[in-house]
Every structure is written in C-alpha cells, then in structure tokens.
Amino acid sequence: MLKVHRDICGYCGCCVSVCPEGALELIDAYLSVEEKCTDCGICAKVCPVGALEARHGK
Amino acid sequence: MESKYDVLVIGGGPAGAIAAKSAAEKGLKTCLVEKRPAIGAPVRCAEGIGREALMEFIEPDPCWISAEMTGAAIVAPDGTLMQLSSAQAGSKVGYVLDRKFFDRELVWRAADAGADIAVKSRAIAPILENGAVKGAKIEHLGKVTSITADVIIAADGVESKFSKWCGIDTTVPVREIMSGAQYVMTDIEIDPHSTIFYLGNEVAPEGYLWVFPKGDRSANVGIGISGRKSGKGHRAIDYLNKFVEKTFPDGKTIEHIIGGVSVCRPLDCTVADGLMIIGDAARVVDPLTGGGIYNGMFTGRLAAEVAAEAIARGNVSKKALMPYDKAWRASKMGKAIDRNYNIKEYLIKQSDSKLNDIIHSGSKLDLKEFSTLMLIKELIRVNPKLVIELGALAASLR
Incomplete structure (x- = not known):
C-alpha cells in the first residue's frame, strides 16, 4: 500500500486530483489512503515534493 | 447550520464564495461548507489576476491586494x-492578490448576503436518491450531519472529490x-x-x-x-x-x-440531477496560464443564477440545470x-x-x-x- 511520508507531505491535494481510484482524501492537514488504493504510483510521480512512495508500483 | 437549504455550496474558495453570495442575494436559503478550519489558508496560488477580470466582481481594495502590475x-x-x-x-x-484576505473578504460578503457558513466542516459523502444528488453528509469535529438541499454546488477545487462520489469522473x-x-x-x-x-x-x-x-x-x-x-x-x-x-x-x-x-479540458458535463460543478472542480482553469480565480468566480455566479431559476420552477434535474453548462461554454x-x-x-x-x-x-x-x-x-x-x-x-x- 502507498506510503505517505507525513514529514514531507504538504497536504496540497495534487495527488488527489490524479488518483484514478478516488482512493486519496485530504482531511485538512493529513492525507488519508483508502483500502481501494492499487499502489499504481501515479500520485507518487506527480507529488511536487516527493512525499508519496508506491511500494510495488511503477 | 440547519438541516435543509435551497443551495448547499461545498468549498469556500473564490468560486464557492461567489456562488454562495449570488445565491443568497437571489433570496435562496444558502449554506457554504469549508473543510479547512480557516478560509483562505493555506494558499495554493500564484495570486495573479487581470484588472478587468477582478473588477467584474469586486472593487480592488488595498486590504487584499499585495501589488499592482x-x-x-x-x-x-x-x-x-x-x-x-x-x-x-x-x-x-x-x-x-493576498489570497488569505481576498478569500476571506468574499466569504464575508457571502455571509453578509445571508448565507450560512460552516468551517472545519467536510463533505464526506453525497446523499443520493435514485441517482439524483439530494444533499451531503457533513462531518464536523467527529460528528456527521445530513444536510439536504435542492441544488448542491461542488466547489471543492483541484481535488474535486464530491462530483467523483456522485459518479462523475473528475480525474486529471x-x-x-x-x-x-x-x-x-x-x-x-x-x-x-x-x-x-x-x-x-x-x-x-x-x-x-x-x-x-x-x-x-x-x-x-x-x-x-x-x-x-x-x-x-x-x-x-x-x-x-x-x-x-x-x-x-x-x-x-x-x-x-x-x-x-x-x-486539461473542462469536464464533459458540469451538471447532474441536483448537482452543479464550478471552478477548479469543473476543470475550468485556463489551460495556458493556469489561472483559475476569475473562471471560478464566473462559473460560481452563473451557477447560482441558473440554480435560482431552476429552484423557482421546482425542477432541479440535469436538464433544468443544463443552461449553466451551455452558458459558460458559450461565454468569452x-x-x-x-x-x-x-x-x-x-x-x-x-x-x-x-x-x-x-x-x-x-x-x-x-x-x-x-x-x-x-x-x-x-x-x-x-x-x-x-x-x-x-x-x-x-x-x-x-
């Protein structure tokens, strides 16, 4: 499952907009990852600061 | 916050604020919910806007202008x-602009026009009936309240989750x-x-x-x-x-x-039964400049105007709200x-x-x-x- 580096994340929502599964949700100052995350890695790619890490994705 | 409104606006950026203000000015019972604890923060914007574009909505005020170009x-x-x-x-x-103060000013004006405002209040799911959007479940400090409304206006920005929950693909x-x-x-x-x-x-x-x-x-x-x-x-x-x-x-x-x-291009359709999508959530950012403040305010005002007509006629179906979609596409x-x-x-x-x-x-x-x-x-x-x-x-x- 997707790893969120909370010390890097700026909770900006860029990742939320590209998630094809709708598995990400920004709850004020933290990013929540739902079970339906497929670990595809799209969000990790577009993150402006590199806060996300797909464990098995691209 | 009450449990029933004419219009429920989700998101307190410029699009949502102008939508709520315009709806309240039309005499509609309006509520705006913002998931963040403060309007205008954190800023996610380069804050530039053309003079004519701004003046169409509000007189420039040094309180929220950082610099003149x-x-x-x-x-x-x-x-x-x-x-x-x-x-x-x-x-x-x-x-x-200084968006922290600009956004706050717009929401203030929506409140002055009569709209209810709720901050740290996050829409967590739509209320759907036979596929039509009838309201939203709003979470505030761990408590979930159901709010129904004739028209829901999704102004939830780049994340655009509310429409996605309603079955509209907003993925960029x-x-x-x-x-x-x-x-x-x-x-x-x-x-x-x-x-x-x-x-x-x-x-x-x-x-x-x-x-x-x-x-x-x-x-x-x-x-x-x-x-x-x-x-x-x-x-x-x-x-x-x-x-x-x-x-x-x-x-x-x-x-x-x-x-x-x-x-990207705007959403294929920015209305559904009981739902209107505005601003960044509708993907109406200018694709060349990335500017979204004016387009958000423009679609916000237009959505409220069409919502008022539809509510007055007692029909908030996708077809009845479609004039909004048609009008912004045909606009400058x-x-x-x-x-x-x-x-x-x-x-x-x-x-x-x-x-x-x-x-x-x-x-x-x-x-x-x-x-x-x-x-x-x-x-x-x-x-x-x-x-x-x-x-x-x-x-x-x-």
Whole structure:
C-alpha cells in the first residue's frame, strides 16, 4: 500500500486530483489512503515534493 | 447550520464564495461548507489576476491586494527577455492578490448576503436518491450531519472529490496536472510592478516558472511542471530550488507552498440531477496560464443564477440545470479555455530553440489590450511562420 511520508507531505491535494481510484482524501492537514488504493504510483510521480512512495508500483 | 437549504455550496474558495453570495442575494436559503478550519489558508496560488477580470466582481481594495502590475515579461530558454506593456503606458493591467484576505473578504460578503457558513466542516459523502444528488453528509469535529438541499454546488477545487462520489469522473490525466511549488520570498531584487514568466524545458518542462511581485522586494516565486515530467530528483520543488539558488541566492523564504493545477479540458458535463460543478472542480482553469480565480468566480455566479431559476420552477434535474453548462461554454471564458487549450498543446511540443526564435522576434510588445489573446495575436504578427504552424487555430484568432 502507498506510503505517505507525513514529514514531507504538504497536504496540497495534487495527488488527489490524479488518483484514478478516488482512493486519496485530504482531511485538512493529513492525507488519508483508502483500502481501494492499487499502489499504481501515479500520485507518487506527480507529488511536487516527493512525499508519496508506491511500494510495488511503477 | 440547519438541516435543509435551497443551495448547499461545498468549498469556500473564490468560486464557492461567489456562488454562495449570488445565491443568497437571489433570496435562496444558502449554506457554504469549508473543510479547512480557516478560509483562505493555506494558499495554493500564484495570486495573479487581470484588472478587468477582478473588477467584474469586486472593487480592488488595498486590504487584499499585495501589488499592482503595469506590465509583464517573458524570459526565453536562452535568457532573452521580452517585455509586454500596455499601449497605455503605466496603466494598471493586473494585481497580485493576498489570497488569505481576498478569500476571506468574499466569504464575508457571502455571509453578509445571508448565507450560512460552516468551517472545519467536510463533505464526506453525497446523499443520493435514485441517482439524483439530494444533499451531503457533513462531518464536523467527529460528528456527521445530513444536510439536504435542492441544488448542491461542488466547489471543492483541484481535488474535486464530491462530483467523483456522485459518479462523475473528475480525474486529471497525469500529463495535464501541473505539479507546483512556490516560495513567498523577500529581500530580493525585482521589478515590483511586472510579472515575469520563464519558459524552457530546463527551467520548467511543459510549464513555466513565475515571479509575481508582492511588494518592492518580495514576490511569489513559483513553478508548475507537467505531471509526466515529474519524478524522483526532478520534481517541481527541485526545479524551483535550482532557480532560486541561481537567481535569488540571498533571498529569504517566508512561506512554502505546494499544489496542483489542472490544465486539461473542462469536464464533459458540469451538471447532474441536483448537482452543479464550478471552478477548479469543473476543470475550468485556463489551460495556458493556469489561472483559475476569475473562471471560478464566473462559473460560481452563473451557477447560482441558473440554480435560482431552476429552484423557482421546482425542477432541479440535469436538464433544468443544463443552461449553466451551455452558458459558460458559450461565454468569452469558455471560448478562451478552448482556444488556450489548443495554444498550450502547441507550445508544450516546442523545443527550446523554437521558443527562443518566437521570443527573439520582439523584445518589446505594446499590447492594445493586456490579455493572452492579444499577446498571441501579436506573436503571430511578428512570427508569420506561426500562421502556418498553428493552422486553423491561427485563423480562429483573427
């Protein structure tokens, strides 16, 4: 499952907009990852600061 | 907050605020919910807006204007600078806002017009009945309340989750998300009345880097790059740091901002039964500039007007709300999005040497009207070859 580096994340929502599964949700100052995350890695790619890490994705 | 409204607006940015204000002014019982604890913060914006565009909605007020602009400049990949100025020398062409105060002012006005406002209140699910949107479940401090409304206006920004929950695909393609980072910097040498745009594949691949003044020695220094060009070691923040180290080595960063901006085409349809989608959530950001404040306010006002008519007639079906979708597409704004999308698609395919050629053609352009349309027309005039390359697009600009 997707790893969120909370010390890097700026909770900006860029990742939320590209998630094809709708598995990400920004709850004020933290990013929540739902079970339906497929670990595809799209969000990790577009993150402006590199806060996300797909464990098995691209 | 009550349990039933005529209009429920989800999101308290400029789009949602203007929608709520306009709806309340039409006499509709309106509520605006914002998931963040404060309106206007954190900022996710370069804060620039054209003068005419702003004036259509609100009189400029020093309380929320950081700086007045009299011109702009574009820097080619090779460093050549092209200055853009208004034919009326020295006239104000735009503003750099202070969004923390600007957004707050707009929500204040919505409240003054009679709308209820709820902050730290997050929509967590739509209330659906036979496929029609009837309301939303709102969570506040761990407690969930059901709010029903005749029309729900989704103004939840780049994330655009509410519409997605209602079955509308709002996902932005990777290549069409601008991955962005920005520093509010101070103690830097700048022209305090001119915005600067830096182009080039080394500087900002398939995007641009900006310096938008916020005062005599301070500015928003930011960048957007295409999501497909982003990755480990070459993210928006990496490009921004490279630029800042070179250009403003002694500057001081007083705010660290990141965010995403969609530069895709707007959603195929921005209404559903009981639902209207506005602003960034509808993907109506200008695909060439990434500007979304005006488009958000424009769609917000229009949505409220159409909602008022539909509610008065007692029919809030998709068909009854469709005039909103049709009207913004047919508007000057809708046409500009269409045109600027095509120009963006052309520009991102050009090599640095081609961009250099285009910018070398004029070191100073006086624009009759200070707009991207006028700029493109001028660039075509001084680069006749572009007429052939742009084909039908160039013809449509005449």
